[in-house]
Amino acid sequence: MPDSQMIDAGSAGDGRTSVQILRDEDLDEKFPNRPRNHSKTLPFHDLFLTLFNPLNDNKKKPTGPLMARRKSGPHGPAGQNPHEVRQNIIERFISRWRKEVGNDIHPAFRLIIPEKDRERAMYGLKEKTIAKLLIKTMRLNKDAEDAFSLLNWKQPGDSSVSRMAGDFAGRCYEAISKRPMLTEAGNMTICEVNDLLDRLSAAQEEDAQEPIFAEFYKRMNAEEMMWLIRIILRQMKVGATEKTFFNIWHPDADSLFNVSSNLRRICWELYDPSLRLEGEERGITLMQCFQPQLAQFQMNSFQKMVERMKPTEDDSVFWIEEKLDGERMQLHMISDDEIPGGKRFGFWSRKAKEYTYLYGNGFEDPKSALTRHLKEAFDEGVENIVLDGEMITWDPEQDAMVPFGTLKTAALAQQQNEFATKSIRPLYKIFDILYLNGQEITNYTLRDRRRALQGAVKGVARRMEIHTYEEAETAVAIEPLLREVVAEASEGLVLKNPRSSYRLNQRNDDWMKVKPEYMTEFGENLDCLIIGGYYGSGHRGGRLSSFLCGLRVNQNQISQGANPMKFYAFFKVGGGFTAADYAELSHRTDGKWRKWDSRHPPTEFIALGGDQLQFERPDEWILPSDSVVVEVKAASVAVTDQFKMGLTLRFPRFKKLRTDRTWETALSISDFITLKGNAEKEGKEKKFKIDDSRRKRQRVPRKKPLTVAGTEALLDVPFGGKVTNVLEGLNFYIMTGSQKPEKRSKAELEHLVKSNGGKIVQNDSRPGTVCIGDQRTVHVASLCKRRNVDVIRSSWLFDNIRQSEADQGRPSLLLPLEPRHMFYTNAESESRIEGAVDEYGDSFARDITVDELKEIFDSMPAKFEHSFSAKDFKSELEEHGNDLxxxxxxxxxxxxxxxxxxxxxxxxxxxxxxxxxxxxxxxxxxxxxxxxxxxxxxxxxxxxxxxxxxxxxxxxxxxxxxxxxxxxxxxxxxxxxxxxxxxxxxxxxxxx
The missing domain is CATH 3.40.50.10190 (BRCT domain)
Known part of the structure; x- marks a missing residue:
């Protein structure tokens, strides 16, 4: 076979496996006119020598009038601005590729813009795992300086150890350059690097990835390894976006990527710049993921936002939708006689990750979490369709939306048990239709698209529904609706222009999101003490750039003999500091910071979230008496289990150092609770005032009732004697209400205890008092820390009463405590409590319920994968987006x-x-x-x-x-x- 025929799109000639050859045959069928390279791909080191490094150098050069004084350099004449220089660098690289390699640039683009390569799976590698792999590969002792430097890459080292604090790839370069296998650049081609990276992404397990890293280390020098690690982490930051590369490669490349999200298609269909896309090829295609329209960021004036909707004299209406807390998802459905049910489905997220395996490929898919419930969801005349919406998690028992973070778990649970009607499930809320029966309708107005959606989709209750909206004409209508959704713990609102078309991969004024800002009532002043510090990365590398702040524990919450200098972790702050602020803070705390020792944490001074798990543990800590007070402001207060307080601040920002305050006058727990209570009271008063001043309007249906039926009547009923005597002789200290297995308030639980023979006390001072708590309130947390006691969940009360009723009046013994009954267990009780159940959690002493039996079955070793994947959950969170x-x-x-x-x-x-x-x-x-x-x-x-x-x-x-x-x-x-x-x-x- 001639050499030219052996060399495929940058693959053959460098060594292909049989699997790769079969894959190439599939690609040949899908892309019959794919370009072929006439030579091997360029060496990998050419990427950074001729592209990455010049782009990085250009990124650091001045712009504007200062450019006029810049002397002529290797990448452009004097006076040429960085935008022109950047374009010239990329154009030269692409021209060289076409000349020396061929028209298939896909192998190079996979490494230049790795975050857009949807075909290669995530490696499952972060900085710490890569550090461990390099330590094994280079045969470093774990106690060696370089090993410590890699594992603690954010921390500054001695000048002899590292100057690259905060830059992980730079730290790797330093460590490898001291013991390289190669001093000059290696001979690996771009294609060979791609092949090894494919193997790395398929390996997933650390033991399988180690030999692949060893191969890279053997064939690359330190600089090549540094850029390889940046590619793996998808943290290139070379000073040019994918749009810049696309536009230089082909004038239609960015448009095609918006409707396909397919890097291979960009490279293989648009290799000739003189051939332009036809109108039909620029549009949405069935079973091809597109880049969806996004909502514009919030403006400060509601009136200005309404004006941006471009109202007319005849039509000033705009739509108000609730902003859903889920994952943006597009649904494609086409007719396919080869699949059972006659319809084939495809699901993709906003980041172009395919979820068809999870939600189902057809009506009869046995592994479907959604599509098998949609047989009656579409009108009979629908042959094919593309929908845009949000996949959320729905709790059927509460009939309410569950906050983001449980979607993947809920979908896997539905896959494994289609009859689980009471468990949380995915619910697809549709807010747009873009394609119907062979016709793209993105150019139609939103109002017309909504009419088409209502005619094509009938929906299935609590499985797939059309998202509702309210019409409004003035900005006055926004604030009451915003307050209403905030009261229901929703994310906010989205305003939409019904006269607008759908614009792919754009963020414009036709859709605008409105999120609440809560903390204006706090007066913006919270004076908290710094108790820990975290090393930064990037331009903040090598120093403490963000800080853990805490609330002072009040004296009445500290047991006798305990350290009065105790603080509860509350939030982290890193924004708002100037270089002068950092300098002053460093000056005031110089020499007072101590390394955090996870084996011997300073619990007498600092209480972290998670107790022994040490959530949000800092890199360094400082004695409260040596520390400084900072004034911060924030957007809102949020519930969390990551900090000891059980609460934290959202988006805290530094205002100034409070040199006039000490640790003894910093904000305490009781001070904050008082502030929070006052703010909530003022917020309610403001809400009532606004609502009273508005005229009556149609209200948005609530997602869940605000009160539980029968609660008020139960609280009004006086104690009328015992129902059973199962709790007789016991004193109970009820600290919180319960959520599971029954939702009861603290007062209801006290009533329940007295009805079954128990006695209520208001503290735990009496010996043998049973402490009941289901939530980590300040009282519960304080009790767990200061006394050697057990805190028992209210489920133990319900189990005892249920068992007594089952015994039908016969004398009942108290049930032994089981692990599921415990909120907090002291060390002396652990073995006794664990002995009350078998290895699977089945109780030896009581009759378990059907739901408990299902939980036990689910927890047993099974042939299928466990329903929760930490890696997938982390990926799901990353795809949810960040605050810009x-x-x-x-x-x-x-x-x-x-x-x-x-x-x-x-x-x-x-x-x-x-x-x-x-x-x-x-x-x-x-x-x-x-x-x-x-x-x-x-x-x-x-x-x-x-x-x-x-x-x-x-x-x-x-x-x-x-x-x-x-x-x-x-x-x-x-x-x-x-x-x-x-x-x-x-x-x-x-x-x-």
């Missing part, structure tokens, strides 16, 4: 900035003679998400002022009557926030 304000490019998102015209001497914002520094600050703010205005009106969040005090006084007077006062700030606020890559507190930059 944590990234420098979005720090001013949602702000509306007013520019004082007097600063420009009457000039407009675009006047070339206007003050350069002010214009540059405005451009920076606009680049990082802010909007600018020359109209000082309601809704403005910040006013940029100059040095003229009379002008500042005038602006303060003009804004004093606004319902929401804007912040008056100088240009320094924008400049330093951008320089520090975090949003700084405005009060520090207020004009005099």
């Amino acid at each position: 304000k944590e990234f420098p490019g979005w720090i001013f998102e949602g702000f509306l900035l007013y520019n004082d015209p007097q600063i420009f001497n009457g000039a407009s914002l675009t006047d070339k003679n206007a003050d350069f520094r002010m214009r540059q600050a405005c451009d920076t703010a606009r680049f990082a998400g802010a909007r600018l205005t020359n109209n000082l009106k309601e809704g403005v969040t910040h006013v940029l002022v100059g040095e003229d005090r009379s002008t500042t006084r005038t602006l303060r007077l003009r804004t004093s009557e606004f319902q929401r006062l804007p912040r008056l700030v100088t240009v320094d606020w924008i400049e330093q926030s951008w320089q520090e890559k975090t949003l700084l507190d405005e009060e520090r930059f207020a004009p005099p």
Whole structure:
């Protein structure tokens, strides 16, 4: 066979397995006109020598007027801006590939933009696992300096050990360069690297991945290994996005990726730039994942958001939908006579991960978690369809949505038991239709698409439903609905323009999300003590960049003889610090930090979440008496089990150091509870006031009742004597209500105890008192820590009463405690309690229920995989998205900035003679998400002022009557926030 025929799209000629050859035959059938490379792929080191490194160097160069003074360099003439240089670097690489290799650039693109390669599965590797693999590969002693440096890559080392703190790939480079197998670049081709990476992703287990890493180490030098690790972690950050590469490769590449999410298709169908896509090829295709439309970020003024919906005199309506807390999912269905039921399904997430294996490929799929319930969901005339919606988790017993994080578990449980009618399940909520019976309808208005959706989909209750919406014409309608969904623990709202078309992979003003900001009632002032520190990565590497803050335990909560200097972990804060803030904090705590020892944690001073599990444990800790108090503000308070308080702050941000406070005057637990209670009370009063002032309107149906039927009547019934005597002679200290197996309040549980012979006490001072608690409140947590006692769940009460009733009046003995009954178990009781059940958790002393029996069966070793996968759950969380304000490019998102015209001497914002520094600050703010205005009106969040005090006084007077006062700030606020890559507190930059 000629050599040219042996060399496929960068694969043959480098050594292919039989499996790869069979796969290539399938690809030949799917892509009959695929391009063929005439030569082997380029060496792997050419990627970073000619592409990555030049792009990184270009990323660090100045922009704007400073570029005019830059001397001519290797990548562009003098005066050429970085955008042009970047384009030239990529164009040269692509031109060289076409000339020296061929028209198939897919092998290279898989390594250049690895995060867009959907075909290669996740490796299941993070920094710590890679560090362990490298330590084994290089035969390092675990106590060696380099081994410690790899495992603790965020921590700074001695100058002799490491200067790359916070950069894991850089740490790997340092360790490998001291003991390389190769000093010069290796001879591995791009294709060979791809083949080994395919094997690495298929291996998954650490033992199977070790020999593959050893192969890389043997054939690569230190710099090659550094870039390989960045590819594996999908953390390239070379200064060019996938859109830049796509547009240079082919003018239609980005459009095709939006409708297919297929990197191979981009490379194989668009290898000739002179051939353009036809109109039909640019649209959505059945069974091809597309990039969905996204909602624009929230603005500060509801009125401004409504104006962006482009109302007309004849049609000023906009839609308000509840924002669902699930996973964005697209559903494709086509007719297929070869599959049982005649319809074939496909499911893809927003990140183009396919979930058909989970939700089902047809009506008769035995492993389906959803589709086998959809036989009656579509109109008879529907042959094929593409739907856009949200996959959420639904609890049938509560008839309510379950918060995000349990979707995968719920779907796997439904796969394994189709008759589990009472267990949580996936529910598909549809809010758009994009394709129907062979016709793409994205260009139709949302209103017309909704009519088509209602005609095509009938739905199945609590399996697949059309998402509801309310129509409104003014901004007044938004706030009451927002308060209503907040009361039901929902994420927020989405405003939609019914006159808009569907725009793939765009975030525009036709869809805008509204999320609540809770903590304005807190006065923004929370003074908490720093009790721990975490080393940063990236530009914050090598120093403590974020800090664990705690609440002081009150004296009345500390048992006699305990350390009064005790703090409960409450939240982590890392945003809002300037370099000067870090310097002052470091100066005040220099020499006082101590390494956190997981085997001997400082529990007498600091209490972490998870107790022995040590959730959110810091890298370093500090004695409270040696520490400093910081003032922070945050968006809201959230419930969590990650911090000892059971609560934490969402999006906390540093305001300033409180040098006037010490650990003894820092915020305590009782102080915070009082603050929180006052804020909630004020919020309710505000809500009632607003609701009373509104005219009556149609209300959104609640997802769950606000009260439990019969609760009020039960509380009003006085104690009327014993029902059984099973609890006679026992004293009970009831600390919380219960959720399972029955939802009862604390008062109801006390009534239940007295009805069955027990006695209620209000503390645990009497010997033998039975302490009942189901939730980690402050009282429960304090009891667990200060006394050698057991805290028992209320389920033990229900089991005893149920067993007594089953004995039909015969004398009943108390049931022994079982592990499922325990909220907290002291060491002396563990063996006795574990001995009450067999190896599977089946009780020796009582009759178990049907639901318990099912749980026991589910926990037994089975042929199928366990329903919960930590790896999949982690991947699911990663796909849920992040808060963009944590990234420098979005720090001013949602702000509306007013520019004082007097600063420009009457000039407009675009006047070339206007003050350069002010214009540059405005451009920076606009680049990082802010909007600018020359109209000082309601809704403005910040006013940029100059040095003229009379002008500042005038602006303060003009804004004093606004319902929401804007912040008056100088240009320094924008400049330093951008320089520090975090949003700084405005009060520090207020004009005099």
